[in-house]
């Protein structure tokens with residue numbers, strides 16, 4: 001396809017480029033003094049409140065961004081996604097994670113077939129299975145109740161479920177349903193992760209859930225064989241039937257591994273790994289831990305955002321606004337990173353999850369038609385909960401590089417604490433920081449202000465804050481299963497919006513393949529060197545030297 005199809009060749013893109021200089025002339029201090037502007041940059045949907053007035057944008061910028069959305073055919077692309085078109089063209093797949101949380105009476109077609117009944121068939125199977133394990137109707141090989149679960153999986157088969165589990169762990173309703181059960185995640189092929197996961201657990205009371213879309217991922221399969229060994233060594237080979245279940249799209253390989261297909265929970269190739277937390281990938285382990293009714297609320301929260309994303313006008317559409325602002329920050333203002341800063345310890349695994357969703361989706365170098373891109377896509381996502389991050393990397397954010405920040409706050413704490421004699425509750429203390437940081441970034445502190453405070457002159461350059469650093473604030477009413485689902489879907493769709501505007505395929509991940517195939521060659525080399533004493537060969541000088549050293553030193 002001709003390069004004229006690239007979004008950067010369109011009028012709206014060029015218009016925005018030209019507009020950058022105007023915006024650079026205006027400090028956020030000035031932009032924030034315009035109350036009408038600020039009012040227009042606050043949007044609420046279903047209890048989620050977004051304030052993006054601290055973005056380096058004026059109303060003109062927003063108009064231009066909406067023109068860009070039109071030029072990129074954003075609305076049409078969203079429709080194609082919801083209509084089950086094969087928008088993941090390099091893998092010839094549709095992208096229908098929205099169907100995973102759709103109400104039973106919805107119709108979402110893939111290849112002319114409504115997939116919602118299939119989704120609910122698996123959900124019902126999960127409901128039944130998790131209830132029987134939790135109630136003790138399903139028991140282990142020695143007759144004991146299975147109270148602990150280890151979910152084995154990596155990447156999208158790990159990070160989303162871990163995020164949701166971590167977020168629910170302190171939710172009062174979820175705690176009640178957890179009933180002293182444990183859920184652990186084994187992801188890394190590092191044997192240390194195995195040791196940590198099985199520490200203190202008894203195979204007799206443990207259920208292992210092997211989660212892998214392909215059922216071929218090297219790390220997951222080795223970990224699955226390792227835990228199969230852990231179970232069968234003490235309980236015998238027949239124990240697999242009671243102690244191991246699987247989640248996969250590849251039921252043939254599940255059976256080959258030795259897991260009864262009746263104990264397998266399916267999903268489909270139209271669910272991308274990093275978008276799979278609402279499939280059995282997340283729903284099974286989370287239902288085992290918290291019960292299906294809690295997880296169903298999580299699905300409902302995500303579904304509410306799906307409807308909003310599909311139908312709300314762009315000017316009030318949370319994922320669309322967030323996506324367009326990200327494109328502005330990356331492609332026009334040139335800010336390569338984005339900090340995800342939840343002011344809630346329960347969201348400590350949110351940034352790592354979004355890191356995969358965003359960076360695996362949008363870290364691309366060519367357009368969807370294979371044309372090399374003359375502009376950058378994707379952002380470097382990282383983050384930590386506030387206030388921990390404040391005592392770590394915020395120095396750089398305040399006085400070093402400009403990094404647009406997402407501040408995520410919660411009105412009602414999952415675990416409020418009120419201490420006698422304190423000015424405010426512990427949650428208010430946390431939230432004081434949530435409200436203060438965006439203003440510190442936006443306004444900064446001038447040399448004049450410091451002089452008035454009698455700061456010694458030599459310290460003035462060190463204590464000056466330039467300000468004009470963009471952020472946005474998302475305020476959730478509380479952090480229960482429903483709100484967690486909302487938050488997930490907002491970010492999933494925001495990332496899709498960015499990819500749609502950049503004109504890339506956000507749903508493939510070819511960039512992870514090369515490292516995997518090189519690891520296969522190394523694995524073969526390690527095998528022949530150890531077994532047959534063959535010298536390291538066919539690698540470059542650097543790798544040969546390191547491998548030889550590793551083999552020699554680990555043989556001692």
Ligand code: F6P
Pocket residue numbers: 154155156157211212213214215216217220273274360509512
């Ligand atoms: O690292 C690449 C990747 O394919 C991810 O996209 C995916 O989430 C992960 O590996 C795990 O894959 P699977 O679920 O097939 O084991």
